[in-house]
Amino acid sequence: MPSADPGRPGFLLPLLLLAGFRTLIDDLHAELARQGHPELRPLHGFVLQAVGDSTTASELGQRLGVSKQAAGKTVDRLVALGYLERADDPRDARRKLVRVTDRGRDGLHRSAVVFDELRQRWADTLGADRVTALEDDLRTVTPANWFRLDVPGWFGG
Amino acid sequence: MPSADPGRPGFLLPLLLLAGFRTLIDDLHAELARQGHPELRPLHGFVLQAVGDSTTASELGQRLGVSKQAAGKTVDRLVALGYLERADDPRDARRKLVRVTDRGRDGLHRSAVVFDELRQRWADTLGADRVTALEDDLRTVTPANWFRLDVPGWFGG
DNA sequence: TACGATCGTCAACGTGGTTGACCAAACAGT
DNA sequence: ACTGTTTGGTCAACCACGTTGACGATCGTA
Numbered sequence: 001m002p003s004a005d006p007g008r009p010g011f012l013l014p015l016l017l018l019a020g021f022r023t024l025i026d027d028l029h030a031e032l033a034r035q036g037h038p039e040l041r042p043l044h045g046f047v048l049q050a051v052g053d054s055t056t057a058s059e060l061g062q063r064l065g066v067s068k069q070a071a072g073k074t075v076d077r078l079v080a081l082g083y084l085e086r087a088d089d090p091r092d093a094r095r096k097l098v099r100v101t102d103r104g105r106d107g108l109h110r111s112a113v114v115f116d117e118l119r120q121r122w123a124d125t126l127g128a129d130r131v132t133a134l135e136d137d138l139r140t141v142t143p144a145n146w147f148r149l150d151v152p153g154w155f156g157g
Numbered sequence: 158m159p160s161a162d163p164g165r166p167g168f169l170l171p172l173l174l175l176a177g178f179r180t181l182i183d184d185l186h187a188e189l190a191r192q193g194h195p196e197l198r199p200l201h202g203f204v205l206q207a208v209g210d211s212t213t214a215s216e217l218g219q220r221l222g223v224s225k226q227a228a229g230k231t232v233d234r235l236v237a238l239g240y241l242e243r244a245d246d247p248r249d250a251r252r253k254l255v256r257v258t259d260r261g262r263d264g265l266h267r268s269a270v271v272f273d274e275l276r277q278r279w280a281d282t283l284g285a286d287r288v289t290a291l292e293d294d295l296r297t298v299t300p301a302n303w304f305r306l307d308v309p310g311w312f313g314g
Numbered sequence: 315t316a317c318g319a320t321c322g323t324c325a326a327c328g329t330g331g332t333t334g335a336c337c338a339a340a341c342a343g344t
Numbered sequence: 345a346c347t348g349t350t351t352g353g354t355c356a357a358c359c360a361c362g363t364t365g366a367c368g369a370t371c372g373t374a
Contacts (some may be wrong), residue, residue, distance in 0.1 A: 246343090253322070314329060
C-alpha cells in the first residue's frame, strides 16, 4: 500500500522530469538559434544523432521506433533544410543512403558543446555530485538503451 | 569553460529525463488501460487536470499555453470520449463552460493513485531520500509553476 | 447608444504519426 | 536460369495537435 505523502504527490515527479527535459532542450535551441541554426527543432537533433554515419529511411525508422514512411518524411524535411542528403547505394539500387551534411555535422557538434555547458551549469547550481546522482538514479529506474523518438505521436496521438 | 567529462556527456541528461518521464507516463497509461480507461492519452490527463472545477476553452488554452482554438479542439475530443462536458454559462451567453464528467473524475482519481504508487516504487528502488532529492534538485533548476502542455507541437512543430 | 473587447467557431495550413497499396530491385529455391 | 518471396522507397488517405486569420454574437463601458 503506497502511503502517499500529501506534500509529495506522485504526479509531481513526471511534471518535474518533463520540466527539466524541456528547459534543457529550450535552452539548447535558443543557443543553437543564436549560433546559426534557427530552424532546427527538438526532434531534428535526435534524428541527426540517429543517422550516424549513413543509413536508410527504413533503418532510421527502426532506430527511432516509427514507420519507414514517417522516417522518410522527416528525412525529406531535413534534406530541404540542408541537414541531410540522399545518395544512391552503389551495391543495392533499392536503397537510398541518408547522410549528414556538413551543416548537419556543425549543428550536431554545437549541440554537444551546448549540452555540456548546460550540464555544467546544473553542476554549478546543484553540485557535481547531485547531477551524477540524478543521472545514476534515472538510469536505475529507466530501461537501458532506450531510444524511442515518436514523442509527438506518442504524447498526443 | 565547461570541462566536459567524456564519461558524462551533457546530452545524456535530457535523454535520461525524457526516459524517466516516459516510463512513468507509459506505466500510468498501461495501468489506466487495465482499469477501464484505454482511450486516455498522455495529453488528456494533463488537460483534465487543467480543467479543474469548471473552465472555458479560452481559459484552458491560457493555462495550457496553447491557443483557444487548439484548446477547443482538444475539448471536443474529450467530450466525444466522455471525459468532459459542455454547458452554457447562465451569466454570459458567450461562454461555454467545460466540466469534468464522472468518468473524467474517475480517470483523474485513478491517475493520482497510480502516480503515487509509481513514486513509491521509485522510492523502494532508489530510497525515499533520493527521490525527494531528485524532486528538489529538479525544482531548483526549472522555472516554478511551469505548465506548458503544447508538447507535440513544441517537440515536432 | 455605440464602440471595443471577449468567446466560440470555421477555415486553411504545417508537422508528425499511422495503414494500405504498389513498383522495382534483390534474394533464394528449384 | 526462372520464378516466387522479401525488402526499400514512395504515394495516398487519414488522424491528432498545433498555428493564424476571420467572423458573428455577446458583454461591458464610455
